[in-house]
Amino acid sequence: MRVLFILCSFWLFSSKSYSVHAQTTASDTLSAYATLEECIQYALAHQVDIRQAQLDEQITDRTIKSRLADWYPQVGFNFNIQHYLQLPVVLFPDLNNPSGPRREIRTGVTNSSTGAFTLNQTIFNRDVLLANRTAQDVLKQAVQNTTNTKINVTVDVSKAFYDLLLTRQQQDILNAQIERLARNLKDAVNQFKSGIVDKTDYQRATIALNNATAQLKQAQEQAIAREAVLKNQMGYPVERPLTITYDSTRLELDAQLDTTQIVNYQNRIEYQRLQTRRNLLRAEIDYARWSFLPTVSFFVNYNLLYQNQEFAQLYGRTFPNSLFGLTIALPLFQGGKRLQNIKIAELQFERSDWDMTGLRNDINTEFTQALAQYKGDWINYLTLRENVSLAREVYDVIQLQYKSGVKTYLDVVIAQTDLRTAEFNYTNALYQVISSKLDVERALGSIDY
Template sequence: MSKQIMLVVLLITTFFSCAFAQNDSVLQHASLETCVQYALKHQPLLQQSAIDEQTTEYSIKSKLADWYPQLNLDYNVQHNFQLPTSYFNSNYIKQGIDNTSSALFSVTQTIFNKDVLLAKRSAVDVRKQSKENTESDKINVAVNVSKAFYNVLLSQKQIELLNDDIKRLETSFKNAYFQYQGGIVDKIDYKRATISLNNSKAQLKSQQELLKSKIAILKNAMGYAADNSFELQYDTTAMANEVVLDTLQTLNYSNRIEYQQLVTVKRLQEANLQYYKWNYLPSVSAFGNYNFNYLNTDFGKLYNQNFPNSFMGLKFSFPIFQGNKRVYQTKAAELAIKRVDWDFVQLKNNINTQYTQALTNYKSNLNDYYNLKENLALATEVYNTIQLQYKAGIKTYLEVITAETDLRSAQVNYTNALYNVLAAKIDVQQALGTIKY
């Protein structure tokens, strides 16, 4: 009975594990936030960044390990076929013994060494630099996914508008055809309706093919498997309410991840300068050795007796003259810091330019959005009025086609403006450094 219970528990656990794994890799309903979160977890670039962080951590630990006592063992066994000969007091004398063996245990402890001291002092900044690189990648991935998401929505919305347009054109086509059959109008209206309907169907096919390409781009930005599908989830009303952005925000350079990365680079360069200044100080280490020595003419009795020796001491190492190498290294490190200072100047100029362009583009798109929103309302009202007048025989079919064209253009332009202003808003937020993940 207990085995059956364990089997049932195992099956249930396996089922939920598989279900969780599937849900983790496949999105059923993908909102913008879930798409971004999925990308942050699955995008190959971010997976590599995570690996780089781990690699950096192990590299730091490997360098800091030099602060610990270093233990070593050297062991050898030697059999001499011919003993070495020396000349002493006018006689040739063979020295040594047929069989020797030794085991040397040594321990060294670094007291001062510029390499390990640099590793210790720069460890925090090296870790920080690695995390900042990951943060930068996250921001770029989030921006790319957001824009790709809006591009897919734009195509989907255009397809939806074209489907609605085709329905209207089919209705107009039927009305024109029946009026032509009834002898109310000539066949020109009927043919015009056919041309407009065919044009919309051709545009629909083009948008459907374009949508496939945009979905592929979104999947690539997310790190989503090409074979898996998802359905985008969005609220047009909520998106329309999100177009407004505070354009009076003060640009703060320190909010930008690029600025933070440059600050870390400068700190590392300053640590590098200090490292070269330490070249004028000696390296100091303590050491101790214990040597086991075994000597015997009979190899079978080699390890019967030990003749050990041991010692300990301090080692100072100081290069006296290296052809001014240390001077040149110090000067080069100082120039590297000055170069980073100019990187700050260039970065600030680039940020100012990026922010100005992004803000200008956003304001322009926002103005277009409001104007085109009003145009859409007017075009809808005009189209509905002319349709009624056409059915009543007051207006010509040419006016219906014109109104239909204006309505379709207003719908497409409004949709484009909505997603353009949302994408422009992302650029402003990126320029301000307010996108955080």
């Protein structure tokens, strides 16, 4: 049986260790091209605020166990050793002359030592009872704080991810523009050499190409800064590279939102936290009322007393004694303090009703504002998406007309600028509508981390 127990314990420990190692390995690594889901999961495992919140949970759990430990018997041991330089004096009456002066008699022994074992068992104590009543709600409150942190981290990581993705897409737009401008410059040079146009056309093409190259450099620097922001939100090491990826088709689908949803206060973690706090405040009322009840405890003491006139023979003989008893402590009058504490607890609970009302109003306002922002951003996004198609079509037509000698190069530059502006505005609008959608989902309490 002992061998079987050892083998089972080893197997359980090995399985647990492997599971923890596997989870750690999975959360510590990202794909070569990290998706949004991977970035969020990495952040949930490494972000500083979440790790601190999880440690707060463990601290709360340990604190609860520490408070509840007072229900168990409290066993202690005290030891002392002492040597009298002068023995104490006791005045005893003279038995031969009771009415005469008392006689001075020194009592005790020069050397003594005591080993005292004590056991104390709490029967009723309002502090311990409060800890027992509120243990689940206190731990629940810590878990809800972690949940709130996870929701905030999910939203922050998502916005930082989309912000970096927007910058990457702007780089793609600028790269495509540079390719077009390079072709335009080549066409302008060839037409100049053929005597069709003057040199201002290819000079303008050169200026436009230089400007686009400078803008690309700016976008690259912005991408570095926004990548640093994303790494910070994720808790990702600064020295490690981070490459993100996202399906552009899915990106447009993710921007869509059902605007017919209504607010359910129970879905908001802030509302849940306030309900938990109300439970704790209700327990505080009971705690204040329990102050009229006595504190009751049972105790057992066992003392080993050693005493001798000679120090070398101090522990040669012991004189044990033991006792047990019941302690009841009840304050009779405290100047009305207990009544005032009860009233304070009741008023704090009543105040939490207004906290609930204020939170509901704040949630409604937050949702209304976020939904209005999303609807406006969505309309703007649809308009700008159509503008991209129109601008690209106009550019293609004018480019052909320029090659045919119908349009001037200035018209090509204007069409090129309009196309780049339309594409930039479109990507900005797409990011804005996704950001607004996240705000609406947070207001609805539907963020899925």
